[in-house]
Amino acid sequence: MKLKKLLSMILIGAATVSLLAGCGSSTDSGEGNKQQTEQQDETSDKTKDSSEDTDSTQGENTGNTLVVYYSATGNTESVANVIASATGGDLFELEPAEPYTDEDLDWTDDNSRVTKEYEDESLRDVELVSETIENWESYDTVFIGYPIWWGIAAWPVDTFVEANDFTGKTVIPFATSASSGMGDSGDLLAEMAGTGNWQEGERFRSGADESDVEEWVESLNL
Numbered sequence: 236m237k238l239k240k241l242l243s244m245i246l247i248g249a250a251t252v253s254l255l256a257g258c259g260s261s262t263d264s265g266e267g268n269k270q271q272t273e274q275q276d277e278t279s280d281k282t283k284d285s286s287e288d289t290d291s292t293q294g295e296n297t298g299n300t301l302v303v304y305y306s307a308t309g310n311t312e313s314v315a316n317v318i319a320s321a322t323g324g325d326l327f328e329l330e331p332a333e334p335y336t337d338e339d340l341d342w343t344d345d346n347s348r349v350t351k352e353y354e355d356e357s358l359r360d361v362e363l364v365s366e367t368i369e370n371w372e373s374y375d376t377v378f379i380g381y382p383i384w385w386g387i388a389a390w391p392v393d394t395f396v397e398a399n400d401f402t403g404k405t406v407i408p409f410a411t412s413a414s415s416g417m418g419d420s421g422d423l424l425a426e427m428a429g430t431g432n433w434q435e436g437e438r439f440r441s442g443a444d445e446s447d448v449e450e451w452v453e454s455l456n457l
Contacts (some may be wrong), residue, residue, distance in 0.1 A: 257334025298322030304380035305391045307340055309442045310411040311380045316377055317448040322457060331391050332362040350382060359390040366398040375406045376457060379424065383412035388420040396424050407455065408436035411443065
């Protein structure tokens with residue numbers, strides 16, 4: 236009898252120990268799952284915050300620079316492309332509704348189009364294919380490029396400058412020429428615009444080296 240009672244007590248004790256161990260394991264498992272869930276939530280929140288910060292930064296740096304240019308023979312276009320690449324800016328080419336031919340651009344010919352326009356200012360009102368730009372208000376910095384004609388900016392640029400409001404924009408002119416400097420071209424355009432914060436421009440020789448253009452852009456500290 237005593238033996239049966241002793242065995243019964245041993246079995247009850249073993250069952251109790253087993254139950255206690257099971258409860259402890261369940262509690263530890265629950266706490267572990269809770270900690271894991273909290274860590275996952277925290278990681279998710281950090282990832283979300285990082286994504287939002289990235290989106291915000293991209294939004295701030297997108298489309299704030301515009302490079303507008305008129306190019307008669309391709310030299311100004313080449314410089315404009317380098318500037319756009321260096322700044323991450325957008326490009327906009329000014330295209331005369333009546334394009335200039337090689338004969339039109341022969342300044343040594345007294346009867347050529349550019350010569351007649353130079354001699355008669357009333358002929359310099361050059362119509363453009365488009366003189367306005369989509370989302371113009373989103374650009375903070377505007378580069379304006381042109382070839383130098385008789386010491387001033389090629390007049391197709393005048394049409395664009397007169398048609399747009401540069402209020403609140405930093406405007407940086409650049410020019411190309413075989414030998415002539417910038418002259419008063421930038422100042423005359425600024426006067427024509429009447430608005431905007433116009434900066435001192437830069438003249439590049441025809442066939443300018445890409446490194447020279449990039450060095451100039453870097454010096455602007457935009």
